[in-house]
Amino acid sequence: DRAAGNPSLALERYGAAGEIANETGDPDLQWRIEFGRGLAQVALGQRPAAVESLTRAVELIESVRSQLREDRFRTGYLQDKQQVYILLARLQLELGETDEAFSTSERMRSWSFSEQHGGSHRRNWTEAQRSTETAMKERIRQLQRMLDEEQSLLFPQQRQQAVTGYSRELLAAESQYQAFLDDMIASDRLKDPSTRAASAAEARRQLGNREALIEYVVGQEQIMVFVLRTGWIRAKAIAHSRTNLHARLE
Numbered sequence: 001d002r003a004a005g006n007p008s009l010a011l012e013r014y015g016a017a018g019e020i021a022n023e024t025g026d027p028d029l030q031w032r033i034e035f036g037r038g039l040a041q042v043a044l045g046q047r048p049a050a051v052e053s054l055t056r057a058v059e060l061i062e063s064v065r066s067q068l069r070e071d072r073f074r075t076g077y078l079q080d081k082q083q084v085y086i087l088l089a090r091l092q093l094e095l096g097e098t099d100e101a102f103s104t105s106e107r108m109r110s111w112s113f114s115e116q117h118g119g120s121h122r123r124n125w126t127e128a129q130r131s132t133e134t135a136m137k138e139r140i141r142q143l144q145r146m147l148d149e150e151q152s153l154l155f156p157q158q159r160q161q162a163v164t165g166y167s168r169e170l171l172a173a174e175s176q177y178q179a180f181l182d183d184m185i186a187s188d189r190l191k192d193p194s195t196r197a198a199s200a201a202e203a204r205r206q207l208g209n210r211e212a213l214i215e216y217v218v219g220q221e222q223i224m225v226f227v228l229r230t231g232w233i234r235a236k237a238i239a240h241s242r243t244n245l246h247a248r249l250e
Contacts (some may be wrong), residue, residue, distance in 0.1 A: 002036065007043035014040060031060035035084050047091050054088040060108065082108060086219045090237065093224060099200040099233050102226050105217045107197040107228040129184065143170040200233050218242060 002010035014037040021030045034057035041050035061081050085108035092101035125133075147166040150159060203213060207230050217224040220242050226235045 002040050007040040011040040027060045027063050031057045051091050054084060057084050089217055093235055099234055104199040110197040140173050143173055203232055204228050
C-alpha cells in the first residue's frame, strides 16, 4: 500500500501488524513494522511522529543485535539497517534537532566500530570464563548433533519423546549461553567507553580551541555534514547520490 502511493492505508495496516508483533514478542519483526510506519508517516508529512517511530525502530534493532548469540551472527547485522539511522538523522536535522541528529549518527558509528572489533571483548576474560564458554558451546553442539541424528531417522525408528527432550534441552542450553554472553558483553561495554555513542556536547568537550570535528553521514541521495567546535554545532544536507560520490572518490 505504501509503495502504491496509499500511505494512510499502509499506516493502518502497520498498526494492525504491530499488534500482532507485540503478541509474538519478536523484535526483529517489530523494528521492520516501526520502520515502515515511519516511512508512511514521512509520506503523509508527519515528521515528528516519524521520528518517534524510527527511534523505536533503532532501539529494537539494537536490542536484537545485543541478543544475538554468536559473533558470526552479529557481524554485519547493522549493514542493511543503516537506512533507519540515516532517515532518522535526516528528519531530526529537518526539524532543527541538530544535536539529536549527531547523536543518531554516532549511535550508528558506535555499532560499526564495535563490529570492526568483533570478538575483542573476549580478550579481557579470565581462564575460568573462557572455559565456561567453551563448555557451553560444546554442550549446544552435542545436543544439536543428537537432535539431528534423531530427526534424520524414519518415523518408525524416530523416537518422538527423544526429539522433544533434546529440543527442550537445546533451547535451555542456548538460553543459558545467551544470558552468559549478554552479561559478559554488557560488563565489557561499561568498561569500554569507545563502544558507546557520544552526544554532541560530549564530542565538543573533547575539542581544543583551535580544533573542529567534521563528520559525514552518507545516504542514497544526500550527504549530511556535521561541523562541531567547542561552542557550537552546525549541520547541513547536500544533495548528492551515493553512486556519484563513489565515482568521484575513485
